[in-house]
Amino acid sequence: MAKARREIQAILKTVDIVVELLDARIPRSSANPMLAGLIADRPRVVVLNKTDLADQRATRLWVAYFAGQGLEACPVSCGDGRGIKELVRTVTETGLRRQAWLTARGVRPRTIKAMVAGIPNVGKSSLINRLAGRASARTADRPGVTRGHQLIRVGRELEIIDTPGVLWPRLSEPECAIRLAWTGAIRDQAVDSYQVAVRLADYLLAEHPQRLFERYGMEMGRAGDGQGCLQLIAIRRGMLRSGGRPDEEKAGQLLLGEFRSGKLGLYTLDSPGYEREVHDDEAAGG
Numbered sequence: 001m002a003k004a005r006r007e008i009q010a011i012l013k014t015v016d017i018v019v020e021l022l023d024a025r026i027p028r029s030s031a032n033p034m035l036a037g038l039i040a041d042r043p044r045v046v047v048l049n050k051t052d053l054a055d056q057r058a059t060r061l062w063v064a065y066f067a068g069q070g071l072e073a074c075p076v077s078c079g080d081g082r083g084i085k086e087l088v089r090t091v092t093e094t095g096l097r098r099q100a101w102l103t104a105r106g107v108r109p110r111t112i113k114a115m116v117a118g119i120p121n122v123g124k125s126s127l128i129n130r131l132a133g134r135a136s137a138r139t140a141d142r143p144g145v146t147r148g149h150q151l152i153r154v155g156r157e158l159e160i161i162d163t164p165g166v167l168w169p170r171l172s173e174p175e176c177a178i179r180l181a182w183t184g185a186i187r188d189q190a191v192d193s194y195q196v197a198v199r200l201a202d203y204l205l206a207e208h209p210q211r212l213f214e215r216y217g218m219e220m221g222r223a224g225d226g227q228g229c230l231q232l233i234a235i236r237r238g239m240l241r242s243g244g245r246p247d248e249e250k251a252g253q254l255l256l257g258e259f260r261s262g263k264l265g266l267y268t269l270d271s272p273g274y275e276r277e278v279h280d281d282e283a284a285g286g
């Protein structure tokens with residue numbers, strides 16, 4: 001954590017803009033609360049990634065929420081490239097405003113440099129690859145700002161550092177930690193993934209039993225709790241241990257995998273201050 005902070009601080013000194021990558025399903029839980037402090041007065045553009053897995057209405061609410069905080073938030077999907085063009089435009093415009101501000105203070109104009117920062121697995125490499133794919137020239141042989149970092153030129157005005165800043169996730173809050181685990185931001189090896197799956201089943205039973213019913217064809221009344229739910233999934237999917245006992249652990253892996261890949265529908269788990277976090281009417285059918 002201290003090392004990550006030092007590294008980011010070193011790069012930050014050399015950039016004009018920070019592109020803060022968040023998971024659109026958990027914009028709050030995937031945010032590093034210390035980033036704003038590290039960035040100080042540098043402009044920041046928020047990117048909500050994996051919108052293909054998030055509830056669309058919730059994404060719009062989050063964009064409005066950030067606007068209320070004076071931050072531009074761009075919904076994207078690095079998976080299919082949705083929103084990348086608009087993101088490049090927003091970063092460039094923000095950079096040009098910054099440049100004008102610096103020029104007015106006697107700083108010689110230079111190409112805008114941006115860095116991407118975010119927690120593990122949020123899509124940093126995917127975003128940089130998307131941007132590199134759009135790059136007019138890859139300035140690969142040009143030394144970057146720090147040893148080992150290269151600059152990728154995106155369009156006429158903008159350069160992106162090819163190495164992202166890795167931020168640590170918000171694990172101190174239990175609600176955030178479990179959502180990070182459900183969405184795959186914490187490696188399954190690092191947590192008790194069976195318990196993570198049981199709690200996901202509990203959550204789905206309570207909030208979206210219909211999704212479970214549609215996907216696994218089970219009778220909700222019989223599931224009881226999360227563990228019972230995993231048992232039923234194991235039976236339905238023929239996941240049996242020797243002796244014929246249902247393999248709930250395997251069912252747990254299946255549930256987590258299908259939840260993360262959107263097979264169980266589209267979810268936004270964090271809400272910007274609204275009680276209900278998922279809107280069934282729009283999210284259904286995902």
Ligand SMILES: Nc1nc2c(ncn2[C@@H]2O[C@H](COP(=O)(O)OP(=O)(O)OP(=O)(O)O)[C@@H](O)[C@H]2O)c(=O)[nH]1
Pocket residue numbers: 049050051052053076077078079080118119120121122123124125126127166
């Ligand atoms: N569905 C979906 N998956 C995505 C999207 N962007 C990235 N992913 C997937 O998310 C996973 C992590 O993406 P990476 O780009 O490796 O994330 P990262 O932040 O570089 O991860 P680390 O380097 O491990 O910190 C990969 O399996 C990607 O395919 C997206 O917009 N939609």
Ligand SMILES: [Mg+2]
Pocket residue numbers: 124125126
């Ligand atoms: Mg990466």
